[in-house]
Amino acid sequence: MSRDAANFVAAGAVGGAVAAKGVVGGAAAAGNVMAVVRNVVTAGDEGWDVDGFFVCSKFVFNFQTRQFFDGKEMHDFGDIAGYSWEGGVFTLNIHGRIKPKPVVVGLAERSQMLAKVFDDIFSGVTYTPERKRLLPTFSKRVHRVKIRTAFRYAIRSFFAGIFLGIGLTREMGFRGDDQFFAVLWFMAGVFALSVAWRKFKPVAEPVWRAS
Numbered sequence: 213m214s215r216d217a218a219n220f221v222a223a224g225a226v227g228g229a230v231a232a233k234g235v236v237g238g239a240a241a242a243g244n245v246m247a248v249v250r251n252v253v254t255a256g257d258e259g260w261d262v263d264g265f266f267v268c269s270k271f272v273f274n275f276q277t278r279q280f281f282d283g284k285e286m287h288d289f290g291d292i293a294g295y296s297w298e299g300g301v302f303t304l305n306i307h308g309r310i311k312p313k314p315v316v317v318g319l320a321e322r323s324q325m326l327a328k329v330f331d332d333i334f335s336g337v338t339y340t341p342e343r344k345r346l347l348p349t350f351s352k353r354v355h356r357v358k359i360r361t362a363f364r365y366a367i368r369s370f371f372a373g374i375f376l377g378i379g380l381t382r383e384m385g386f387r388g389d390d391q392f393f394a395v396l397w398f399m400a401g402v403f404a405l406s407v408a409w410r411k412f413k414p415v416a417e418p419v420w421r422a423s
Contacts, residue, residue, distance in 0.1 A: 246371070249364045251300055254318030258325060261347040266339065268325050269317035272350065274420050275339050281418035282315050289333050297323035354415050357407055365406040373399035 256269045266273040270283030278289045282304065294305040300318045317323055332339075347353060357365075377398035378391070386394045 246364075246367055249360065249367060251318040253361050253364050254300070254316060255322050256318070257347050257353060258322065259345065259347050260342045261353070262349060264341040265350075266329070266341075267347055267353070268329065269322040270315060271317070271326060271329075272418055273329065274418075277421045279418075279420055282313070284416070286418055286420075292330065295327065295330050297327060299323070302326050350417050351415065355411050355413070357410050361410065362407070365403050365410075368406060369399040369403040372402045377402075 254269070257267050258269070259267060261267055261272075264276075266275070272281040274280065280287055280289065287304075287306065291307050292304060293307050296303045296305075296312075297320075299320050300316060300323060301314050302317050302323045303312045303314045305312050317326065348356070373395045377395040381391045381394040381398065384394070
């Protein structure tokens with residue numbers, strides 16, 4: 213191989229490595245953005261709702277019946293032996309269970325708020341529901357599509373189109389402009405399905421004892 217040919221091959225290899233590194237770096241950056249948006253969406257609401265319950269991420273507290281809902285299960289305050297948290301994960305230690313129960317709440321700020329609430333509960337503090345800037349009912353909260361949720365779905369749709377849509381449309385025989393528009397429709401379909409699932413997904417609402 214001549215010196216010029218060798219230099220050309222070497223330059224091509226370097227260029228390919230740089231391009232590959234750029235793709236990997238771009239995918240990593242996109243993943244970081246998705247993680248941030250997902251955590252913000254998971255963090256959810258914080259405050260009192262119209263039914264007089266205190267809401268913090270997936271947790272709903274009923275101070276009259278001394279119960280709370282962790283997003284999947286109901287618990288009595290007396291069933292909680294303790295808690296711990298790290299970042300956006302809040303872990304409950306429940307009487308009668310060997311394995312602690314972690315609940316993803318998205319942000320460290322939500323974990324800190326939950327820690328304060330549980331500290332107050334263990335100390336016998338009681339709360340009177342606020343009457344200003346109330347959150348909607350549980351059903352409306354879990355089914356509404358807020359701006360941050362729509363932004364998350366838009367990012368998901370974009371990357372689904374890049375990493376899945378391009379390959380699928382190529383397999384279906386689309387090329388050139390036809391493939392471009394097919395990928396756009398694929399992105400729109402992913403976004404629409406995400407919104408539809410959010411609006412109509414079945415949700416187990418908390419069932420409280422009679423106070």
